[in-house]
Amino acid sequence: MTISNKTKAFLGSSIVPLLLVIVWQYVASSGYVASFILPSPNQIIKTFVTNFVEKEYALHIAASLKRVLIGFLIGTVSGFSFGLLMGLSRTAEKIFGPFFNVIRQVPIIGFIPLIIMWFGVTELPRIIIITVAAFYPVTLNTFAGIRNVPKEYFELSSVYGYKGLKLIRRIVIPAALPSITTGITLALGMSWAMLMAAELFIQTYFGIGTRIQLGRDKFNMALVIVGIITVGALGFFMTTIVEQLAKALDRGKIIRKET
Amino acid sequence: MSLKFLQRFNVKDRLLGLIVPLFVLALWQGAVSQHLFSELLLVPPLTLWNTIIELFRSGDLISNIQVSLNRVFLGFLLGGSAGFILGVGMGLSPVINRALGPLVKVLQQVPELAWMPMIILLFGIDEFARIFFIAIGAFYPMIFNTYQGVSGVPEKYHELARVFDYKSFRYLSKVIIPSALPSIITGIRLSIGLSWMFLVGAELFGTESGVGFLMIMGRQMFQIDVVMAGLVVIGTLGLIINTLLKKFEQFVLRGRVSFDGGAA
Numbered sequence: 462m463t464i465s466n467k468t469k470a471f472l473g474s475s476i477v478p479l480l481l482v483i484v485w486q487y488v489a490s491s492g493y494v495a496s497f498i499l500p501s502p503n504q505i506i507k508t509f510v511t512n513f514v515e516k517e518y519a520l521h522i523a524a525s526l527k528r529v530l531i532g533f534l535i536g537t538v539s540g541f542s543f544g545l546l547m548g549l550s551r552t553a554e555k556i557f558g559p560f561f562n563v564i565r566q567v568p569i570i571g572f573i574p575l576i577i578m579w580f581g582v583t584e585l586p587r588i589i590i591i592t593v594a595a596f597y598p599v600t601l602n603t604f605a606g607i608r609n610v611p612k613e614y615f616e617l618s619s620v621y622g623y624k625g626l627k628l629i630r631r632i633v634i635p636a637a638l639p640s641i642t643t644g645i646t647l648a649l650g651m652s653w654a655m656l657m658a659a660e661l662f663i664q665t666y667f668g669i670g671t672r673i674q675l676g677r678d679k680f681n682m683a684l685v686i687v688g689i690i691t692v693g694a695l696g697f698f699m700t701t702i703v704e705q706l707a708k709a710l711d712r713g714k715i716i717r718k719e720t
Numbered sequence: 721m722s723l724k725f726l727q728r729f730n731v732k733d734r735l736l737g738l739i740v741p742l743f744v745l746a747l748w749q750g751a752v753s754q755h756l757f758s759e760l761l762l763v764p765p766l767t768l769w770n771t772i773i774e775l776f777r778s779g780d781l782i783s784n785i786q787v788s789l790n791r792v793f794l795g796f797l798l799g800g801s802a803g804f805i806l807g808v809g810m811g812l813s814p815v816i817n818r819a820l821g822p823l824v825k826v827l828q829q830v831p832e833l834a835w836m837p838m839i840i841l842l843f844g845i846d847e848f849a850r851i852f853f854i855a856i857g858a859f860y861p862m863i864f865n866t867y868q869g870v871s872g873v874p875e876k877y878h879e880l881a882r883v884f885d886y887k888s889f890r891y892l893s894k895v896i897i898p899s900a901l902p903s904i905i906t907g908i909r910l911s912i913g914l915s916w917m918f919l920v921g922a923e924l925f926g927t928e929s930g931v932g933f934l935m936i937m938g939r940q941m942f943q944i945d946v947v948m949a950g951l952v953v954i955g956t957l958g959l960i961i962n963t964l965l966k967k968f969e970q971f972v973l974r975g976r977v978s979f980d981g982g983a984a
Contacts, residue, residue: 558737559738566958567958568919570917570918571920571935573924574935574951575948578947661837674837677837693826693830696830
């Protein structure tokens with residue numbers, strides 16, 4: 462047992478990607494396939510480096526991040542408030558729930574032609590799409606989280622005389638927190654996915670989606686692939702950060718409960 | 721105790737649910753009558769309704785819906801079956817899981833829509849590109865749920881299968897699939913739901929038929945009623961598909977709880 466299981470697992474999981482890259486490099490350099498269809502890994506790395514050396518690429522990334530951040534924040538805050546309202550009041554649920562559920566069935570992408578007609582090819586429809594994408598999961602998970610708060614907590618809080626805002630802040634939100642953070646993590650993923658829809662369908666000068674689209678228009682596959690990698694990597698980093706934050710929040714809550 | 725939206729409300733509660741739609745309708749009609757927005761941007765609800773009826777009568781809607789449903793079906797078939805096969809493989813064999821699992825997880829980080837320009841470069845904007853794109857959307861929920869179900873088959877069942885000497889096909893059809901069924905069905909439901917979502921995306925990239933095409937045309941000709949009609953149709957079909965799939969799920973998994981209890 463000289464090789465630990467972890468190393469073994471790592472080696473095992475890297476075999477297929479490695480093989481793929483080798484076959485890819487071989488096919489691309491053999492000249493069977495035109496390089497604009499299948500650029501070699503080498504070419505992609507070069508494109509990657511030149512892209513990141515350029516200052517412009519940073520501007521594209523910044524534009525995308527800003528868009529997502531704005532939409533994500535608005536969607537999360539409004540989704541949280543809406544979920545809180547429906548979770549706390551059965552009447553509110555009965556009034557808004559059915560309508561919300563019907564609207565939710567419409568694929569978000571389907572709204573794009575309509576909101577372009579309403580607001581033109583501007584930043585607003587892009588933000589709206591991202592906001593809606595974040596709104597749904599936060600609403601649903603906040604609602605579900607509140608409804609799953611054990612009855613005993615409410616009984617206990619009435620013993621303590623907690624009411625109104627104090628009840629929400631001390632009991633409801635802490636108890637529903639894991640579900641809410643799940644919703645927020647999902648919301649980030651959804652916003653990031655819909656950012657692509659926003660940038661590909663609503664033309665813009667700046668954004669990672671724009672770069673990918675540019676690669677397609679110029680028949681430059683390397684550019685497309687670099688864009689795809691950028692989107693994937695950024696999405697991964699952001700989700701990881703939010704997940705860690707969520708974990709930290711939940712952990713803090715558990716400790717407080719014990720003391 | 722399951723906590724779901726739309727629990728069985730009584731009549732009074734159902735009426736409460738009508739408040740918002742009616743309010744929106746009234747607001748909409750009011751805005752139109754007050755000429756707050758140009759007719760180009762907001763048509764009266766009645767006009768929208770007439771447009772939908774008109775599109776239905778002329779057969780435009782039906783034929784385009786057929787094209788769209790066909791695409792969703794083919795895309796789901798392609799992506800769903802690929803996800804199912806790989807999911808079963810990964811669930812049964814740790815080697816396959818180690819080889820493919822991380823790769824799939826990495827690929828999953830890329831938003832599906834980002835693939836579309838690449839697909840178009842490879843295949844051109846044709847039918848295959850659209851179906852391939854939908855297949856990508858259908859693939860992920862299927863592979864993850866199938867994997868979860870198959871890898872979660874209790875060790876007892878594997879042992880039992882060994883005792884009965886069940887091999888290959890029989891092993892799959894008698895032990896693995898039935899035991900993993902709840903997860904697989906969930907995968908199918910999510911997979912078809914996402915296929916519907918990505919159908920719209922695929923069609924907005926440019927097509928000459930389908931519900932998405934109706935909306936693109938409506939936008940280009942500045943017929944907002946056609947665009948809204950398309951939206952209503954997409955939403956309604958999505959709702960119907962989702963409801964049917966939920967019913968299907970309940971039907972297939974009926975009596976599951978007692979079955980599991982009996983086996984344990």
